[in-house]
Amino acid sequence: MPTLLPHSLLEQRLRQAVLQVLPDARPDGVKVRPCPDPKHGDYQCAALIGLAKEARKNPRELAAAVSAAYAALRAGSGEEGVEAGLQIEIAGPGFLNFRLAPEALLSAVLDASASRFLEPAAAPRTVVVDFSSPNVAKPMHVGHIRSTALGDCLSRVLRALGHRVITDNHLGDWGTQFGKLIVGWKRHLHRDALERDPIAELERLYKLENAAGEADPARLDQARQELVALQAGDPENLAIWREMIRLSQAQFDALYGRLGVTFDHTLGESFYNPQLPGVVESLVSRGIARESEGAVAVFSDHTLPAKEDPFLVHRDGAWADDPALVRKSDGGFNYTTTDLATLEYRIRTWAPEEILYVVDDRQAPHFRKLFQIFRRWQPEAEARTVLRHIGFGKILGDDGKPFKTRSGDTVRLAELLDEAVERARKLVDEKRPELPPETRGEIARIVGTGAVKYQDLLPNRQSDYIFSWDKMLALTGNTSPYLQYQCTRARKVVADGGAVDIAALRGVTPTEPAEVALLKHLLLYGLTLESVAAECRPNYLCNYLYDLAGHYSRFYESCPVLKAPEPVRSLRLALCGFTARVLSHGLGLLGIESPELM
């Protein structure tokens, strides 16, 4: 049985106690959480107040009864463990405050250190995470950071908690843009340019043909014909298309390599192409989709109130249809159809309990429609699977408008990472000129790429944030360089201090407030990761790590480690080691490396 963290242990017994006092109560809502203010205690439970109200009892009297039941259960269990010296107080309107003895806190930390300070999920789930999804023949740009960083981090956190995670990069490798690209390829391709910078050349071809199409309808028509030929399996066009995918994948691989991001599967839109006619037929035969203005579309089934119905829109004073197209009037399919086929495939193949779509907030209406259609189409499969759109906001420049280069172009991801590493290098050169150049280069790589990711993961994902080189690379404040620095500092002390006999620390009493505060914070790591996973919010982890670094700094400032007499020296050295481990593990879950030196 895995080691339980104190909040779980207290919560388990508290639920038993609640059931003794109120046999009809639902214990799920009884949660034990850290006290926001340490003066009230270490952990608290606020749920009894609500339960008292439901049961029409006096909250403080109920709290007293539950507390007594808790004490009896504890006495009867025979084993003390973390509860040795535990004090429970009733406060305010009926809060239960738990105070652990300092030795018990230390003991809990020693136990937790054996399982990386986290608890494996009691009920592991299979979760598919769909993220990044760049387009073939286009450069990855600043707009891909958020989906990639968020999706990768959520996948790592879910895995760390013991869930089975399947990551899938749903590439944009099929669709109308290939008509123009093939025309461009056939008419204007520069082979040498393609070899030098394939993506730039493909982008040039697309822009050229796009402009030509706007000026000359005949060119547009030609693009359409090439697309039809491609979709019909024309060998020449297929070969060109495959070559574009190969070149693009090389670009993606290089960038994912720099970012340390991997996928279990890369099943692009084209993978589902053969299924699309069948999807539409199935929808039509079940009466979910019907012909409309030459296209095939899904309309409202009027089971929801108009305001909540994704297939209705208010226009000119009345509710009008806002259908989802599953086949265009020219016979082509669009992304709703592809996404339905993808959804069906994922459920059939992996039987996940949950699918996360880490996609820009602007596509929220699309996902509401998609999930609704799927519920009508395959109700049994839908009932077994939680479908969640994990949306996020935009990246803005310091003028408050979408982040662009000075000349107004989109910022390429590769160039952005280059600049981050360059800027980090300047800082390292300035701070640590004595290190060999290759070491400084390696530190700059880790600090630069980490800073870009951390800046992205720190704000609430739903809000827009302002991109700032100075802030992300600042050495103070809530930034990845600061966390990385604290990590290397803690590691250095551990290295200088030598090995510690962890088992010998049992029974030692931490006395300094800074030691106790750090111990308590270490015990919250697992709880934080659960919140991150439950709400898909990596910023909780960022803030936890920043607080941890703060607790560590205060501890380190007020408590000498290497000069302290035993057993205090070993205790403090162990705290440095635990802090370094949690910091580097947490950064790792954010997809950020921790350098050995800084």
Next chain:
RNA sequence: GCACCGGUAGCUCAAUUGGAUAGAGCUUCUGACUUCGGAUCAGAAGGUUGCAGGUUCGAGUCCUGCCCGGUGCACCA
């Protein structure tokens, strides 16, 4: 027009999802140290949480109505 997402200190952002006195960083001012890594730490200043109601033991968080900003609304994804 309708829907979704936001609005918190001068600026950039938090707040364990309904908990106790709303917290950090930047900026400004003041301190600590003959450094176990100073890329450090402590203190001060800064608030009617857009506005007005409501729900209750308790609201930044929930419900209603307004105001401001962003985004989306049939053959692109």
